[in-house]
Amino acid sequence: MRWPHSVCFFWLVFLFQSGNSGLPSEIISLQGEWQFWNSNKTVNGTGNVPGDIYSDLYASGIIDNPLYGENHLNLKWVAEEEWTYHRKVLLHREDLTPGYFLDITSLDTIATIYWNGEKVMHTRNQFVPYNVNVTDLVISGYNEIRITFKSAVKYSKKRAEEKAQYSYAWDWGPSFPTVGIVDDIYLNVYRGHLFHDFTWKTNFVKGKWHVEFEFETFHYGSRTVDYVVEIPELGIREMDYYRMSSRKSMQSRSKNRLKFSIPPAKEPERWWPNGMGEPKLYEVIVSCGSQVKQRKIGFKTVELVQDFINPEKPEQGRNFYFKVNDVPIFLKGTNWIPVSMFRNKTVNFEKTKFLLDSVVEVGMNVLRVWGGVYAQVDRIAQFPSLLVFSGNNENEAAIRGHWWKTANYSENQQVKDYVLLYKRLGKITKDDTYLIPRCASEYGVQSYPLKETMLNWIDKSDWEYTSKEMFHRQHHPGGIATNLLMIFQHLPIPSQCDGIALSNISQCEYVTSSSYMSRLAYFSQIHQAVALKTQTLHYRRFRNITTDDGLGNTMCAMYWQLNDVWAAPTWSSIDFDQNWKMAHYEAKRFFANTAVFSFADEADFNLKVFILNDNMYDLKNVTVNVQQLSWGNGLDPILTNEFNISVVSAASSQIVETEMKFSKLNDLADFLYVTTLYNSTGAKIHEDVLVPDFLFEVDFNTFGDVRIGEVKKIDDLTYEITVTTDKVSPFTWISCKKPFLGWFTDNGFHMIQTLQKVRLISKVPVDLQKTDFSVCNLKNCYV
Template sequence: MYRSLHHGWTVAPIGREEPAETPATVPGCVHTDLLAAGAIPDPYADDNELRLGWIGRTDWRYRTSFDWQDEGFDRVDLVCDGLDAVASVWVNGTEVGRTQNMHRRYRFDVTGLLRPGANELRVDFTAPYTYAEAEAGRLGARPGPYAEPYPFIRKMACNFGWDWGPTLVTAGIWRAIGLDSWSGVRIAEVRPSSRTDGVDVGITVERAAEGAVEVAATVGDVRVEGKLAPGQAATTLRVDVPGARLWWPRGHGEPHLYPLVVTAGDDSRTTRVGLRSVELDPDAFRVSVNGEPVFLRGFNWIPDDTFPARTTAADLRERFGQAIDAGANALRVWGGGVYESDAFYALADELGLLVWQDFPFACAAYPEEEPFASEVEAEARDNIARLMGHPSLVLWCGNNENIEGHQHWGWPAELDGRSWGAGFYYDLLPRLVAELDPGRPYWPGSPYSGAPDRDVHDPATGTVHIWTVWGSRDYTHYADYTPRFVAEFGFQGPPTYATLRAAVSDEPLAADSPGVHHHQKAVEGNEKLLRGLGDHLPAPATFDDWHYFTQLNQARAMSFGVRRFRALMPYCMGTLVWQLNDCWPVTSWAAVDGGRRRKPLWYELRRAYAPRLLTFHEDAVAVVNDTATPWTGLLRLTRRALDGTVLDAVSLPVSAGPRAVASVAVPFAAGDVRRELFVAELGAARALRFLAEDPVVDYPPAELSTEVTPVDGGCAVRVVAHTVVRELALFPDRLHPSAVVDDQLVTLLPGESVTFTVRSDVPLDPAALVAHPVLRCLNEARP
């Protein structure tokens, strides 16, 4: 019998008088408790973050009391699903255990410590900086990207700040805590290993009394029974499912799930499993599910909130919906965050989203000495067992960019022989995956080219991360890459106006105003935003121009890369954009900003991630068909003047087979590149290629007519173009933060129209909705 202990908590600093003891929410953390009590300002607003560093350097005490009565159970365990991170746990004045790992679950036998009536539970947290800096001093410094000690503590690394995240170092009871009362036997672990024809169910039990134990596993209508002899703690039951319905990823079939019920004595566990196989071709880095290769179209995932206890199941469903609506079939859980919640993976199972799971190591050298090594093994065992039953999980990855760091960032000289994590990535973690989860591939790190002596930057094998673009090169440099799998690539853009305005109180709001600058964590980030405009877009004259141009440039850059790499299918079999989400309001690489609003990038990726994509690729048109049926028809290619006049035209039969790409050479050359464009059309799909950069294209001043009509929950905005209208965008959140639009960055040729649907909690001014700066296009102000 499980009983949660989530009520009646208080939190107070240890060794300092202020702030006084305040009510605490469990699960939660110190920052959110102090915020709720009014003891600190909003950490996400303006530069308040800078005044909150003391929290991570303070010891904290959480305390509650609860009533308990002896109901005759053999055992009562205190179960802690997440303590962040270095803590001592006390029941009625007796220490029952110590922890030093945010990523593990803990269970403490408290049977003899509880008493009828009132009981006290206390958790004392050592300041993360105190622990991590002491370990760094003991073990010796390790290279990393920031002057922060995160490699020395098993804790969410990005708590210590990142180039998109704040430095807000947390402590607290961040996942469930409660009492588990049981007798006889309890199921300690269920490890389902799926096949296409059934499940091998590993069962481990803990006993409070000796004797044989009857165990059983039921998958759907199939039940298999077994017995554990006295003293035997574990067994595996093979459950074969005749005529099994398989679990498939999005775009490949139904993600069918079977109920799995496991019993041991009087204890039982119920979950869901999907029957499927997964394989990885290591050189091509091609993931196959049920024998069918899958092009991974997706995003990298970071913690959805700097304070992850605040992320709810509803938040996850909204964010997954945004990923899926953008065309994604995969998410990579990045190694600077956490192993996500059970709800995260269960939702991915339900929706058919593939999950790549990094072990939590990122961008730094990590010590392999004790007690760190034992903590890594314990957390890996815990989480492999916890997550392996999820069919959505298709890959374990040892780390993010640590092998690259050792090869290319000068680490060997800095380390001077000290350990850096190689033993984890090449030995410990693959051994544990092979032992506990042998049906799922393991990959030592990303980027990685398949062997320790291969250069991780080699795009011909394994995975690459492309950061030359954004870091130093124009986004057209993506065309110089012919990769197998792009696991990270990104380009920055500011958040939506409503998100930025809610977080920054600067008056006036400007690209270089203090609050906007504070909400830009990348080195030379704003400078790179402007440099990145290059020859592609005009120099912004106002804040409104800066906001529109840099968001547009982000969208174009990532669309260029995605389209390039998808056109290389099946040689290239994956693009994981950095990144889907933000953990706070910030200028970043995300498609969905820290206010949960979709940036223009999101809308452009929805086009670039369409299952059937028409795109100009080098001197041809690529017909990209990531569906199970052929894509055939007449491809119409035209060369047009900006006024819509057709200068050349040809229609050619084309056929792209299932999961294949067809290429058709463009049969004509441009005349005047400043006044012409190419258009490709196949059915409802269309691709445009403007032949010169926007500042030199001879756009006419935009001529358009608009009509705003009410619809349920908002309004429809119809725009008719009387000239070419380039990159038409509607930003209704400038009028009210609840307002959202269904499309962005639409280019219209003369005579064409588009209708935007705007949803809003309040009526919007129709005139303002179609006026600058809410309605924008690139040629709106051409002389």
């Protein structure tokens, strides 16, 4: 799967590899083992670069795993210390004296660099690379490199510097204010000049692609160099000569540009986001003499459309959506936070790859990368998967603080809008609870990781809702109380809490005990999955629909959040151990390019059905089948209706007039509705199941007895599991007791037939037997 290039990003987090440059330059890697110690040398060990102090202390056996138990509290002393990293490198000065400079991608953060005891640089910004000329300090033999890091905690008490904000904790993560050499570090040796890097920009104007390359060169004295750019697949070869000048004894950096146009006859194929086409990439080769670098280049256009919804009624506001390659795109995705609190590049790369595979698997086409992480503007600016920089959404503080001029927006209106948007209460599983924005870029509710994940990171004795450790891991203000309140608005309060009102449910000792915690975590994942489904489909159905007062034409739905930095109650849909939560399986259904869904419209007691078509082509001659099932009537529907639709336009949301009425709201608890979309040949395209909002009103004894049937090994990475039931089985959950890196093709689903086959897809070979699998549903999961 070509996962790095198949998703549009607001802020990309995948590293492209570049080729090595040839002679006359040489790159000496300074990665690997370094010695480290604290200010009084009472703590010391061998670290691994790139990395960070917590990872090195743990690898040296000096501290326990920082993410286990209460170590996020016990290890605060690490951030209070000043740390030094040290190593030596053997060099041989030649008669023809070359130039030497340190090439440092990132230092975290307040650091001083010494070469052979001489201070050569002080750094204060984690987000920028540093190039340090050490030519005059290099000796023949062993050269000493020493980098000292001040305590970020102590330093930041005096002033703020450019360090990743999340390292001081957030509502989804702990505080680990790291220091260290957190990215690549090299000694570049060159004779005359060094081709250091190149970037490019593409622009499509009047039917022709224009490309501009920029080359970065380090050099001594005056010289002429030539640069050649080749895109072999397009038959393109462009070159130019550049005169560079500097004093002979001084190292200089020059940036030179090469511009050219691609003839229409050689017009490249477009790069497309996931679900819209192929992410076409071309190899680009840039050479400066014998020094050569290679990367991948893609060609796409992006346009932000902000015209008036109704030019005759400008008070109704403007559109807000993007076109990619002149095609409007509904942005479907989530928000990305760091993959780790620490900077282990190998581990983090593997996590990043798995997360991106998981994003593509469920049909997302966009990631909004949260801004409190690592700024990488220069590195990713030319990536074809970059959609836009600075996709901010929390603008109220900036507007109120007058950071920029905002016309016709009084402070009184700002207060009213804040109260309207952020102080609302409602049933989050009801469609009409939600507002109708142009773009929803951050929304969600918390859930707990299941027992299998949490007990890897806390002691079994701490596995209860209000234990000291679980309390410390809940960083959302009021989260302890509000999660219980929201969950039990929809799911049954255990009988052990009879007589206790919902508003006081936290006073029930059984609910907060270890005996109930696993069941509660499962309930929390149901609650999160249903809430995200309801809200996301609400936004999607307004894709090309506007109300009389101009609301609608929603073109964006990105829930908060994708991933975790530790095992804790958060908004993630994939937990810290890389297990998909129920919400991520649900995302595969609610983000499908072609989807059907229904909801109960309480305004007219009608079942509303919508067909969503995000494809770039029309759907023709499709059939919608709606079945009404009663919990006490087994798997046989009590009512079936079919509707034939001749055309569902490309890139649209279309309502199906069902006129399926229900007499009163309480009736909804007695039934579930199954809506299925079939194509013209009768093949199933998509299925949606609408379950009651108040599941506590349903008799759980009417649910099916679900079992694992046959388990068949397809290959070393794939197993097929057959699940059976005798009655409707809501929120069916398959578990595997052996850890595996991967996912099921479906999970957390509603079984409305006696048999369903699901596959386990693993990223690494795994040996499994039938006894490794178990299955449960809303009746008996974690009881």
